[in-house]
Amino acid sequence: MPDSKQYYIGIDVGGTSVKEGLFDEDGNLLGKVSVPTPSLAEEAGYAAVVSGIEELMGSVQQPILFVRGIGLALPCPVPASGNITLAANIKINAPELKEALESRCPHADVRYVNDANAAAMGELWRGSAKGHRSMVMVTIGTGLGGGVVVNGDVIDGAFGAGGEIGHMCVNPDETRVCGCGNKGCLEQYASATGVVSNYLHECEVRGVDPIELSGTSDSRAVFQACREGDEVAWAAVETMTDYLARGLQIISAVVDPEVYVLGGGASASADVYLDKLREKYAACALSVSAKTPIEVAELGNDAGIIGAAYVALRAAACEV
Amino acid sequence: MPDSKQYYIGIDVGGTSVKEGLFDEDGNLLGKVSVPTPSLAEEAGYAAVVSGIEELMGSVQQPILFVRGIGLALPCPVPASGNITLAANIKINAPELKEALESRCPHADVRYVNDANAAAMGELWRGSAKGHRSMVMVTIGTGLGGGVVVNGDVIDGAFGAGGEIGHMCVNPDETRVCGCGNKGCLEQYASATGVVSNYLHECEVRGVDPIELSGTSDSRAVFQACREGDEVAWAAVETMTDYLARGLQIISAVVDPEVYVLGGGASASADVYLDKLREKYAACALSVSAKTPIEVAELGNDAGIIGAAYVALRAAACEV
Numbered sequence: 001m002p003d004s005k006q007y008y009i010g011i012d013v014g015g016t017s018v019k020e021g022l023f024d025e026d027g028n029l030l031g032k033v034s035v036p037t038p039s040l041a042e043e044a045g046y047a048a049v050v051s052g053i054e055e056l057m058g059s060v061q062q063p064i065l066f067v068r069g070i071g072l073a074l075p076c077p078v079p080a081s082g083n084i085t086l087a088a089n090i091k092i093n094a095p096e097l098k099e100a101l102e103s104r105c106p107h108a109d110v111r112y113v114n115d116a117n118a119a120a121m122g123e124l125w126r127g128s129a130k131g132h133r134s135m136v137m138v139t140i141g142t143g144l145g146g147g148v149v150v151n152g153d154v155i156d157g158a159f160g161a162g163g164e165i166g167h168m169c170v171n172p173d174e175t176r177v178c179g180c181g182n183k184g185c186l187e188q189y190a191s192a193t194g195v196v197s198n199y200l201h202e203c204e205v206r207g208v209d210p211i212e213l214s215g216t217s218d219s220r221a222v223f224q225a226c227r228e229g230d231e232v233a234w235a236a237v238e239t240m241t242d243y244l245a246r247g248l249q250i251i252s253a254v255v256d257p258e259v260y261v262l263g264g265g266a267s268a269s270a271d272v273y274l275d276k277l278r279e280k281y282a283a284c285a286l287s288v289s290a291k292t293p294i295e296v297a298e299l300g301n302d303a304g305i306i307g308a309a310y311v312a313l314r315a316a317a318c319e320v
Numbered sequence: 321m322p323d324s325k326q327y328y329i330g331i332d333v334g335g336t337s338v339k340e341g342l343f344d345e346d347g348n349l350l351g352k353v354s355v356p357t358p359s360l361a362e363e364a365g366y367a368a369v370v371s372g373i374e375e376l377m378g379s380v381q382q383p384i385l386f387v388r389g390i391g392l393a394l395p396c397p398v399p400a401s402g403n404i405t406l407a408a409n410i411k412i413n414a415p416e417l418k419e420a421l422e423s424r425c426p427h428a429d430v431r432y433v434n435d436a437n438a439a440a441m442g443e444l445w446r447g448s449a450k451g452h453r454s455m456v457m458v459t460i461g462t463g464l465g466g467g468v469v470v471n472g473d474v475i476d477g478a479f480g481a482g483g484e485i486g487h488m489c490v491n492p493d494e495t496r497v498c499g500c501g502n503k504g505c506l507e508q509y510a511s512a513t514g515v516v517s518n519y520l521h522e523c524e525v526r527g528v529d530p531i532e533l534s535g536t537s538d539s540r541a542v543f544q545a546c547r548e549g550d551e552v553a554w555a556a557v558e559t560m561t562d563y564l565a566r567g568l569q570i571i572s573a574v575v576d577p578e579v580y581v582l583g584g585g586a587s588a589s590a591d592v593y594l595d596k597l598r599e600k601y602a603a604c605a606l607s608v609s610a611k612t613p614i615e616v617a618e619l620g621n622d623a624g625i626i627g628a629a630y631v632a633l634r635a636a637a638c639e640v
Contacts, residue, residue, distance in 0.1 A: 080453070080454070134400070134477075148574060148575060150470055150475050151471070155470050155574075155575050155576070156576075157572075157575060157576025157609070158578040158609075158612070159576055159608040159609045159612070160608055161573060161576035161606050161609045162574070162575055162576045163574070164573045164574075164576070164606060165574060166573075167573045167606050168569070168570040168573045168574065169566055169569055169570060169604060180606060180607075181607070249488070249489055250489060250570055250574075251574055252477075253484045254468060254483070254484075254485060254488065254570075254574045254575060255482055255574060256475070256476075256477025256479055256480070256481035256484070284489060284502065286481050286484060286500060286502070287500075287501070288479040288481050289481045291479075292478070292479070
């Protein structure tokens with residue numbers, strides 16, 4: 001169907017909702033829907049996702065046959081082979097979901113992509129890294145995720161660990177255990193949870209009472225305390241930026257991207273730590289890479305669907 | 321000239337010699353020459369390199385017009401843009417050398433590649449990583465170099481620092497300065513020089529006299545002492561493998577390659593440390609990547625010319 005219109009669907013499967021976006025081949029977002037995440041290991045769940053596509057195509061009054069590609073962003077490691085064996089926080093049967101999508105959209109290729117990697121591709125296509133060929137996205141949320149893009153493609157990794165930068169060991173002397181089972185992961189110091197943990201540790205060391213926090217990853221309260229001049233909160237942010245700068249130093253010595261993009265919930269507080277991070281990175285990076293820009297993401301929660309659609313579009317383009 | 325034969329030249333510019341190899345499009349090495357490194361910033365030096373190509377093409381009795389691509393491996397950062405601004409240990413005017421080559425070989429595209437990255441591409445094409453799409457080569461010599469290959473292409477990096485894994489900071493508490501000006505680089509512990517340095521440090525701590533060493537990077541003597549049961553030498557190798565395993569752990573969390581390949585002079589002593597390195601890597605890696613194989617390079621000193629020719633061949637193939 002070379003002359004018909006081509007549409008792409010980006011699906012971002014999260015722990016609480018499944019977001020779906022409809023895009024034309026120029027990357028314009030034509031519509032989006034969101035449903036509470038169903039069990040994605042049974043027919044009813046697959047049908048819920050498929051009906052989102054029907055709704056989106058209906059809204060532009062186009063037949064579902066014009067869907068050329070579907071990108072499926074998943075919160076688990078996605079190896080280059082596409083054989084997903086491990087889903088972290090949700091119940092999902094990826095091959096069956098793929099089959100259900102392909103069955104309803106017979107002209108669409110379905111591509112898996114890790115959710116953090118999808119966000120990176122989104123920022124590359126339409127966000128802060130637009131126009132770049134390589135970039136590394138650092139997603140600072142409850143955990144610390146990442147996406148590494150080189151030559152325009154995101155690196156899934158042979159075993160799905162591409163861009164798992166939150167689990168680079170940056171402190172072999174750490175005694176506390178990370179969620180992954182190792183110790184001293186970057187995530188332990190530079191995620192939202194890490195910032196809170198740094199803060200509570202500082203409070204303990206200094207024998208001061210912590211400010212009120214709404215939870216173990218309420219970095220927003222810590223950043224706000226910084227803005228109000230709280231020295232203990234500043235110390236927590238110093239620790240965060242020390243480790244994060246060191247993490248970026250390491251990443252530059254491996255893939256040397258054109259730009260870094262900070263995303264995730266804690267990127268909304270970048271006003272507190274961005275200058276400091278840039279300064280520390282420049283001071284520790286290899287001289288040739290010392291000027292790599294560090295920017296803040298632009299797409300917010302849409303990065304996942306945008307990037308997933310882009311992965312599908314690139315895959316379709318390569319097959320022509 | 322679609323029907324004529326196509327030849328590729330790999331040139332590896334080192335501090336002491338320039339090696340040149342002639343390859344057909346199937347990757348067969350048809351001949352090689354080596355000349356002492358001339359000044360590569362003047363006509364006589366360019367002429368010396370060009371005459372090597374003439375000699376090689378003469379040896380197969382083919383016209384120089386059939387040279388379709390030339391890969392030029394250089395001991396300096398090569399940014400993706402090809403704009404080389406920094407040459408480390410040798411005098412070279414890369415654009416003028418390129419011009420001289422293109423002028424003598426009018427049908428050849430000349431491509432620059434960093435020398436360690438060329439070695440990685442060589443091992444991918446014809447060596448230990450044959451058949452893989454992604455790999456990371458760790459070159460353990462006087463320094464510690466590397467090459468990161470993803471989707472069949474080596475990552476030059478936006479600023480030429482792709483694969484500069486010897487300069488990942490793995491010990492922020494280090495007080496001694498690395499050759500690059502930073503402190504705590506992987507190279508300081510896991511290169512041949514690093515192994516000797518680890519060893520002399522252990523001797524000092526333990527108050528024992530060191531064995532006779534032929535120089536500051538004579539890791540061979542230290543490895544030999546290990547084979548003979550020298551406990552101090554073993555301690556030096558423990559330090560080396562601790563840091564190297566940690567370095568590979570980090571690399572897997574960034575690009576997650578299918579395989580690691582150890583090259584460089586010190587890879588000849590892998591019998592001493594390889595099992596230990598594999599064991600330590602498996603213990604600290606993210607679970608999905610814990611089984612990434614770690615192999616020893618196969619091509620020795622030819623890796624550079626083979627990889628440089630492969631870079632040229634891939635570039636020519638992409639243009640067709």
